[in-house]
Amino acid sequence: MTPSPEIALAQTFLQQAMIAIAPANVRIGCRMIREGDEAHLLPEEARSIPARQPATRRASGAARWIAHGLLADIGFNDFALLRTPSGAPAWPDGIIGSLAHDYDMAVAAVAPIGHIVSLGIDVEPAQPLPHDIFALVATPADRTGTADRHLAGRILFAAKEAVYKAVYPLDREVLGYEDIAVDLNAGHATTKTGRKVSLAYCVAPRVVVLAFVETR
Ligand SMILES: CC(C)(COP(=O)(O)OP(=O)(O)OC[C@H]1O[C@@H](n2cnc3c(N)ncnc32)[C@H](O)[C@@H]1OP(=O)(O)O)[C@@H](O)C(=O)NCCC(=O)NCCS
Known part of the structure; x- marks a missing residue:
C-alpha cells in the first residue's frame, strides 16, 4: 500500500x-x-x-x-x-x-x-508526559536543563527507556527508572551499575532518544 x-x-x-x-x-x-x-x-x-x-x-x-x-x-x-x-x-x-x-x-x-559498543533507541509522541507517569519516572537526580518544558518529561521518559536498551545487553540487569540518572544538558545518563551513557535527541515531529555507550 x-x-x-x-x-x-x-x-x-x-x-x-x-x-x-x-x-x-x-x-x-x-x-x-x-x-x-x-x-x-x-x-x-x-x-x-x-x-x-x-x-x-x-x-x-x-x-x-x-x-x-x-x-x-x-x-x-x-x-x-x-x-x-x-x-x-x-x-x-x-x-x-x-x-x-x-x-x-x-x-x-x-x-x-x-x-560505540551498545545502542538504545526510543520513540514517543511529541506530547507532554501525563503527571502520574512523570511522578514514576523522574527522580531528584535527573536534570532536564533547557529542554522544551512541555516535553521535558517525555524526553526524560524516552531517555531512560533508550538507556535501558543500551545497557541491558552489556550488564543483563533489569533497571528501574530510579536506577538511571539523566542530565539532558550534559547529554549523558548514569546507571546504578556504573555505566555512563551518551544521549542525543530530537523532539519534532516525534521525540526520539538515541542512547549509546562509548569506549573510554
Ligand atoms: C525494554 C523495554 C523498556 C521496552 O519498552 P516498551 O515500551 O515495551 O517498547 P519499545 O517500543 O520502547 O521497545 C520495544 C523494543 O525494545 C527491544 N527490547 C525489549 N527488551 C529489551 C532488552 N532487555 N534490551 C534491549 N532491547 C530490548 C525490542 O527490540 C522491542 O521490540 P520488539 O518487541 O519489536 O522486538 C521494556 O520492554 C522492558 O523490558 N522493561 C522492563 C524494565 C523497565 O521497564 N524499566 C524501566 C525503564 S528504565
Whole structure:
C-alpha cells in the first residue's frame, strides 16, 4: 500500500531529524506503522515473538522492516532479527542496534561495533508526559536543563527507556527508572551499575532518544 502524502511527509521529517542527531557510523531509520506490517516479520522472527496483540506484531514487523534495510546496507541481507527471551533482539556478530515503536511510528538504529559498543533507541509522541507517569519516572537526580518544558518529561521518559536498551545487553540487569540518572544538558545518563551513557535527541515531529555507550 502506498502511504498517503501526510504519512510520507511525517516519515521524511522524522528521518531527517534522526539523521541529524545520530553519531557517525550509526545508521538510523523510521517507518509509520501500516496495516499488514506484521507480514515483514521473517518466518523465524515471527516464531521468536510470543503470541501478542496484532497491533504489537505489526509494530515489531515495521521495526524489523527498517532494521532489515539498515543491515542490508552494511552487507547483512535477509538477516532474521530474532527476539531473545529477555526481549532484546539478537544482532549479527559485530553489529549493535536497537528497535522501538509507539502507536504509529517504528524506529531502528544499527552500527558496527567500534568506539560505540551498545545502542538504545526510543520513540514517543511529541506530547507532554501525563503527571502520574512523570511522578514514576523522574527522580531528584535527573536534570532536564533547557529542554522544551512541555516535553521535558517525555524526553526524560524516552531517555531512560533508550538507556535501558543500551545497557541491558552489556550488564543483563533489569533497571528501574530510579536506577538511571539523566542530565539532558550534559547529554549523558548514569546507571546504578556504573555505566555512563551518551544521549542525543530530537523532539519534532516525534521525540526520539538515541542512547549509546562509548569506549573510554
Ligand atoms: C525494554 C523495554 C523498556 C521496552 O519498552 P516498551 O515500551 O515495551 O517498547 P519499545 O517500543 O520502547 O521497545 C520495544 C523494543 O525494545 C527491544 N527490547 C525489549 N527488551 C529489551 C532488552 N532487555 N534490551 C534491549 N532491547 C530490548 C525490542 O527490540 C522491542 O521490540 P520488539 O518487541 O519489536 O522486538 C521494556 O520492554 C522492558 O523490558 N522493561 C522492563 C524494565 C523497565 O521497564 N524499566 C524501566 C525503564 S528504565
